Amino acid sequence: MPITLQLRQLDVPPGQRLLVRDVDWSEFEAILRELGESRSSRIAYSNGTLEIRMP
Structure with missing residues (x-):
């Protein structure tokens, strides 16, 4: 589930x-x-995998 x-x-x-x-x-x-433009995180997307990285 x-x-x-x-x-x-x-x-x-x-x-x-x-x-x-x-x-x-x-x-x-x-x-x-949802995260909006003014975020500190870096977002990447490739082949169905989302990566959220904090500096």
């Missing part, structure tokens, strides 16, 4: 990264909209 998390529930410490697999393009776009 899939688990749903809110982005605000995630805490990525500085210098670390979080990988999320099996993310489709529409989910990635929704995540970008």
